[in-house]
Amino acid sequence: MQYAASEVSHHERYKLLISFILPRPIAWVTTVGPTGVVNAAPFSFFNAFAEDPPLIMFAINKRPDGRIKDTWVNIERTGQFVVNLTDEPLAEKMHQSSGDFPPEIGEPNYLGLSLAPSVDVVPPRIAQAPWAMECRIWQVINVKDDRQLVIGEGLRFHVRDDLWDPKAMRVHTEKYRPVGRMFADRYCRTDDRIIFPPAEGPA
Template sequence: MDYAASDLTQRERYKVLTSFVLPRPIAWVTSVGPTGVVNAAPFSFFNVFCEDPPLCMIAVNRRPDGQDKDTLANIQRTGEFVVNIADEPLARAMHESSGDFPPEIGEPGYLGLKLAPSTAIAVPRLADTPWAMECRTWKTIDVNGDRQLIMGEGIHFHIRDELWDDKAMRVHMDRYHPIGRMFADRYCRTDDRVVFPAAEGAKGK
């Protein structure tokens, strides 16, 4: 089975991509609205891309009526957001925060999620997540007028203490249980892990 991307509808291309590019990390993004309401929304078209500077990117499409989603409007207005990573205990709340909440209702307050102040920006982070990165907008790219790629520069990191060996600069993987996105309403755990020895490269060259 093969397809030319141009022969598929937008929805069909989405289904092909999200069915096979698995699992995807989830950016649980907090942002602040014009009246101070804190918004939290998950995005699985997301990843980090480099470390100097630390850059991440999320893709935010517009609502079916053409209006900007709260996350996009907030980031465009303030230039700030926090990428939070959900683990298993927070997975249900993360999923529920993807619902269509009106701008005047903040998902953290509605779902009973605790907030904590950020260090370098005004947008708060989700206090109980294992990892969070404060970001300022680095660049935005318009895609066909209905989607924005938002590149953020990470300027401050928050790590749950028991997850991190600060001497080795290494995560305790036996304690870290992030959730990945599959497709539709399906997610995955990340505890089934495989370790390979370091590759030696081709011999005789």
């Protein structure tokens, strides 16, 4: 079967995208509000796109009732944020942080997450996160006044010591257990992996 994008509804297009583009990495974004409250929210329209400069992009849409999310309000005001990644031990709290929290209640504090100070930006990172990147805005693309595509430039990386071999510059794959987003309330583990030999072209 096939669908012309112009002939299906907004919600149906959303379902066609998220049902098959799987699994998606999750950006757990920390920002700081005007009163100092630290916000943490997950976004699964997210990925890395370049290394020089290091660029990531994630999409922030409005809430169903039209309200603007705290993450965008904070980034628009400060130009700064931290992208934290999550693993299996943090997955449930990451999911809980997607709830509708009012601006005066910070998800990390409410959920019992520890925060660690950043070096180059004001927003802190989630201390337990396996990986985090301090970012500043590189570019923002406004999509129909309904969604912001935030492209962030990485300024500093934080890697949990037990996951990284600094001499080889490689992750300990047997210890790193990232979680991917499927759809709705469904996530996936990534510990069932396939290894292929190096690809070769025609002789």
